[in-house]
Amino acid sequence: MIVVVLIAITVITTLPALGGVHIDLGAIARNWANGSERIAKLFHPDPSILPRTWKPLLETLEMAVVGAALSALLALPLSLWAARPSNPTRSRAGVRAVLNVVRAVPDLVYATILVAMVGVGALPGVITLVLFDLGIVVKLVSEAIDSADASYMEAGHAAGGTQTQINRLTALPQTWPVYASQVLYSLELNVRVSSILGLVGAGGLGRLIDEVRGFYRYGALSMIILEILVVVIAIEVASNYLRKRLR
Amino acid sequence: MGSGDHAPEGIPASGAWPIHLEDVIVRYPNGVVGLRGVSLSIAAGEMVSVVGLSGSGKSTMIRTINGLVPATSGTVRVGPYTVNELGGRRLRQVRGGIGMIFQGFNLADRASIYHNVLVGRFSHTPTWKTLLGVASHTDREIVMRALDSVGMLEKVWGRAGALSGGQKQRVAIARALSQEPEVMLADEPVASLDPPTAHSVMSDLKRVNTERGLTVLVNLHLMDLARQYTTRMIGLRAGEVVYDGPASSATDADFEAIYGRPIQSRDTLGQ
Amino acid sequence: MTTATLSLSATRAAAPVKPRRxxxxxxxxxxxxxxxxxxxxxxxxxxxxAELPADLRHYLDLMFAHPDWSRLPAAFYQTWVSVSMAWVGAVLGVVASTILGIPAAQGVAPLWVRLPLRGLFAVLRAVPEVIIAIILLTVTGLTPFTGALALAVGGIGTHGKWTYETIEAVPAGTAEAVRAAGGNVLEVARWGLWPAAAPELMSLALYRFEINVRTSAILGLIGVGGVGDMLTGYTQYRQWDSVGVLIIVVIAVTMTIDAISGAIRRRIMRGARARDLDRTV
Structure with a gap:
């Protein structure tokens, strides 16, 4: 039964007449001569582009850091606000609904619109990353608070504390490891995202990618991709190390 | 209100509070009835045990006293307050005068012992001060003394999660004591502890009663602990009071009536 | 315990100094x-x-105060193109990750197979789908098919990792039993590991689809079609009332898909737990 449904959906989504994806293997054959030449260039990274990458690379990293830091500041109170034990009132549902909407908009869509609003540069990039991170961090942290043992809350209420007092003094240290780990995770994702934000004008390496692609400099493109690869993996390794130390 | 305005100087808390329940009924939102018309009076400074099997309503009863569980009907009076009529700020104020310890200790494991005991100062501290993370010198001193009095002072900067069960319960007692309460409630305080530790925690509670003169209400399911440490015993069964009398003279037959079944070996701690 | 009493005595032992970490x-x-x-x-x-809040209000007003609802059919059609891309990408990606992910699990294939596969996953995880699409479109052109392929290739990075992690989390006993009965690598995978790992992997595959729905809208921005393509156009020409409609449609469709897919995932996992219980009882 499930298999039939899955196959049906797959068939519908591959019917071009219905707006589905046209699986056009013929196109590969037609474009092969042209494309294979470019792909061959990809295997010969062009190091001459490197000096021009340092500045945008730094900007990419800076956007990632600032985005993660700003979202971390906002995510802490919002997470406590969005979780049941730390916010028994109904306002919780509101916070969750808003965040679900924020999460439903893809990162580059934010960037595209923000660039049109506030102009080209790092600012729309940072705002995009903050929105993107908030969606992830608040969801994961508030879910962690929901599922964690919260019996200490009862003691705080029994002692005559307000919810804010309880959250500040006890829920905060209880949540800290999950929170720090998710913030690190958002930083990892940010590096990946911020390297392409420039494609729509939001600063960082993406602008350079767009440029070399426009000039069909596939050797330079592959050099930049390699660079992103190295940085992303380095950040991932560092963040995994830090996460282990947090336990 | 209360003793919080006075510096603690070796004097027992200003005045213990009496507790009066009048025809208290608790019906949970899911329809389960916790208490079916409980009426009783506990004088200031009494040491009372509440005995019953799990599900008998003793947890519910103790929580109606500080309003953690609202009474569906009836009157709950503690000292000068009618708890079931209060809410918000006033309720928190009353709770500040009622210390409570729990079966599962209810400590924040990742927070330091100091911060866990500082929880006891909530009702005496404005929220914004807690938010900024500043504790007054007096609060700090009270926390240290409370920890000293249960012999846990040298661990003050360690994490609560690193302690043994008995140590955790002592920190929980310190947390309740730092409230400088008039009443002490204990919900199955030794059910998660081994027998020797259970006895030492029970004698700590006993001393809270004798040395500070507090009204102490402690839930137990073990008959020998009730007989040994408390003077008066209230038996609960299916949400109703089925026994109320001196603890030491309660017979095995009385306990069988409370439990609603013959006595078994797990009804005593032993030793 | 010391001789301390439970009354709050005026004197107390000295507290230890707060350690400086x-x-x-x-x-x-x-x-x-x-x-x-x-x-x-x-x-x-x-x-x-300081001007940002006012700016944002201004633009939000332009977008959502009077959305141009005449764009609604086109918006839905383009979103459907994106969702199709996401689905085909998820199917291709999951199939490829399953084929590549199982031999990458410890205890299935030898180290010299495992390591290169894991390396491949790590590299694919690090490269954003947009860049994969930029590379692929040199041979496939600016079509939704390119988008689906990019989603599939990018998906191998994460889903391949999830696949081998899930399989490694399967208790050793079942695989051992098949091996003891003389099963080869394929048979161990099919009869020992697959039944135990399948529900979790199904659930992760659906999750992959949810992620792809968002990413497919992004891929449109580089021109492979779908709602992202449409969005770039209207944003460049600053037709905010149309942009507003597009965003509303994207949010509504994404949240609906999340809700449906999430419900199915929860059912799959509940079913799996129930079966586990049957097995142990």
């Missing part, structure tokens, strides 16, 4: 400095931020 302090300081340096160096006029 220098490492923690140094770490906090480093993080603070890095963030501060990034904030200061970044080419943003932070003073302009």
């Amino acid at each position: 220098l490492g923690v302090r140094a770490a906090k300081l480093t993080v603070g400095l890095v963030v501060l340096a990034a904030v200061l160096h970044l080419d943003i006029g932070w003073s302009d931020l």
Whole structure:
């Protein structure tokens, strides 16, 4: 039964007449001569582009850091606000609904619109990353608070504390490891995202990618991709190390 | 209100509070009835045990006293307050005068012992001060003394999660004591502890009663602990009071009536 | 215990000095400095931020006060193209990750097979789908098919990893039994590991689809079609009332898909737990 449904959906989504994806293997054959030449260039990274990458690379990293830091500041109170034990009132549902909407908009869509609003540069990039991170961090942290043992809350209420007092003094240290780990995770994702934000004008390496692609400099493109690869993996390794130390 | 305005100087808390329940009924939102018309009076400074099997309503009863569980009907009076009529700020104020310890200790494991005991100062501290993370010198001193009095002072900067069960319960007692309460409630305080530790925690509670003169209400399911440490015993069964009398003279037959079944070996701690 | 009493005596033993955790302090300081340096160096006029709320209000007003509902059918059609891309990408990606992910699990294939596969997953995880699409479109052209392929290739990075992690989490007993009965690698995978790992993998595959729905809209921005393509056009021409409609449609469709897919995932996992219980009882 499930298999039939899955196959049906797959068939519908591959019917071009219905707006589905046209699986056009013929196109590969037609474009092969042209494309294979470019792909061959990809295997010969062009190091001459490197000096021009340092500045945008730094900007990419800076956007990632600032985005993660700003979202971390906002995510802490919002997470406590969005979780049941730390916010028994109904306002919780509101916070969750808003965040679900924020999460439903893809990162580059934010960037595209923000660039049109506030102009080209790092600012729309940072705002995009903050929105993107908030969606992830608040969801994961508030879910962690929901599922964690919260019996200490009862003691705080029994002692005559307000919810804010309880959250500040006890829920905060209880949540800290999950929170720090998710913030690190958002930083990892940010590096990946911020390297392409420039494609729509939001600063960082993406602008350079767009440029070399426009000039069909596939050797330079592959050099930049390699660079992103190295940085992303380095950040991932560092963040995994830090996460282990947090336990 | 209360003793919080006075510096603690070796004097027992200003005045213990009496507790009066009048025809208290608790019906949970899911329809389960916790208490079916409980009426009783506990004088200031009494040491009372509440005995019953799990599900008998003793947890519910103790929580109606500080309003953690609202009474569906009836009157709950503690000292000068009618708890079931209060809410918000006033309720928190009353709770500040009622210390409570729990079966599962209810400590924040990742927070330091100091911060866990500082929880006891909530009702005496404005929220914004807690938010900024500043504790007054007096609060700090009270926390240290409370920890000293249960012999846990040298661990003050360690994490609560690193302690043994008995140590955790002592920190929980310190947390309740730092409230400088008039009443002490204990919900199955030794059910998660081994027998020797259970006895030492029970004698700590006993001393809270004798040395500070507090009204102490402690839930137990073990008959020998009730007989040994408390003077008066209230038996609960299916949400109703089925026994109320001196603890030491309660017979095995009385306990069988409370439990609603013959006595078994797990009804005593032993030793 | 000392001779301390439970009354709050005037005298007490000296409290231990609060330990100074220098490492923690140094770490906090480093993080603070890095963030501060990034904030200061970044080419943003932070003073302009004061105008930002007013700006945002202005544009939100332009987008959502009077959306141009005549774009609704086109918006739905393009979103459907994106969702199709996401689905085909998920199917292709999951199939490929299953084929590649199972031999990458410990205890299935030898180290010299495992390591290169895991390396491949790590590399694919690090490269954004947009860049994969930019590479692929040199041979496949600017079509939704390129988008689906990019989603599939990018998906191998994460889903391949999830696949081998899930399989490694399967209790050793079942695989051992098949091996003891003389099964080869394929048979161990099919009869020992697959039944135990399948529900979790199904659930992860659906999750993959949810992620792809978002990413497919992004891929449209580089021109492979779908709602992202449409969005770029209207944004460039600053037709905000149309952009508003597109965003509303994207949010509505994404949230609906999340809700449906999430419900199915929960059912799959509940079913799996129930079966586990059957097995152990």
